[in-house]
Amino acid sequence: MRQMIIRRLLQTIPLLFFVSIVCFAMIKLAPGDPVLSFVTPNMHADDIERIRHNLGLDRPAYIQYLLWLKQLLQGDLGYSLVNHQPVLGQIIDRLPATAGLMGSAILIAVLLAIPLGLIAGANRNRWIDKIINLIAYIGISVPLFWLAILLIYIFAIKLSLLPSMGMRTIGEESIGDVLRHGILPCSVLAFGFLAGYVRYIRSSTIGQLKEDYVQIQYAFGSNKWTILFRHVIKHVLLPIITLLGMSMGDLVAGAIVTETVFSWPGIGSLGMTAVRGMDYPIIMGITLFSSLLLILGNLAADILYAIVDPRMKVKG
Known part of the structure; x- marks a missing residue:
């Protein structure tokens, strides 16, 4: 397993490099200009070009990418073109809010989906x-x-x-206040994943109830609920x-939408603000962070699968 983990981590490097190239190309091909964030109605054209030069946006796109890549290899994600703050610092500052929202949503979705899916499958x-299927279809749609x-x-x-x-709430620093603010965004994000998980667990339950070990448990005198929630x-x-x-990518995308609607001060809302201002250093930093999260999520899933079921051999 150790070799598999090392191999997968090494494969992450060229993958992130490819993602960075695609993301940078899409940013440059998209309409918009970050310089417009600094332009005022009475600003002279020479002043606009001076701002463009100071931001390094007057250079060819490949030069801008190579300069950004050089900073990245030195552990620096650069500075925002709009607020001139370090990109890494802004991501770290907003990471707890996003992690709390995503973690709570996944936890709620799984804890609710397991009993609902088992009950639905056992009462096909x-x-x-x-009723459970109707809720699931609504969540998917x-x-x-x-x-x-x-x-x-x-x-x-x-x-x-x-x-x-x-x-x-302004002037309120209690944990209870944070929890109250988090109920709606967490519920929205969890509901979408709850629907998919319920359908998946229901289908698996129906298949498992046809297996021989279930009939053996009935022969030993076990009731339906014992078999369902124990075996x-x-x-x-x-x-x-x-x-x-596999759902880590959808989780990140869902968090971006949810944070934007509820003005939740996480990475998602930071990314949407950066997109509106064509702030490519922040967009690149968030994209790489999201890609790394997706890769590590899949790696953690493979490792947990091997730990839970030792019969499975993890392959890189």
């Missing part, structure tokens, strides 16, 4: 299965931004129960580990 085509707006309208505007934006669950959880690793 019955009324409870149809509804866009996250629409669900976020709907929850804001109901719980923040109409009922005035929960805050609609931000992470803290079937062990086999159902194995594919979920892989599914978690």
Whole structure:
């Protein structure tokens, strides 16, 4: 396993290099100009060109990329073109907010999906299965931004129960206040993943209930719920580990949408602000961070799969 981990980590380097080239090319091909963030109506053309020169944007695109890559190899992600703050520092400052939102959403989604999926699979085509399936289909079909707006309208505007934006109330530093602000964005992000996990667990449960070991447990006098939550669950959880690793990309994308709608001060909202201002150092830094998170998520899933089921040999 150690060799596999080392090999996978080494494969990360050329992959991130390729991602950086594609991302930089897309930024340069996209319409927009970061210099426009500094332009005022009465600014002279010479002043605009001076700003462009100071930002290094008057050089050819490949020179700009090579200079950025040189900084990256020195452990420096550069500085924002808009606020002139270190990119790495801004990502680190916003990382706890994003990590808390993503971690809570995944935890809630998994903890709810396991019993719901098991119950739906054990009661195939019955009324409870149809209700759970209906919820799952809604979760798969509804866009996250629409669900976020709907929850804001109901719980923040109409009922005035929960805050609609931000992470803290001004002047309030309690953990409870952060939790109240996190209920809506966390619920929106978790709901999309909950739907997919429920469908997956339901399908696995239906297959496992046809296996011989289930009939043997019935012969020993075990009831349905004991078999379901003591024996079937062990086999159902194995594919979920892989599914978690594969869903890291969707989790990052969902976090970007959710943070933007709820003004959650995480990496996602930072990235959207950078896109609007064509701030390519921040866009590049967030893209590389997201790509690394996806790669490490899949690697962790493979390792956990091998630990949970020693019969499986991990291959790089």
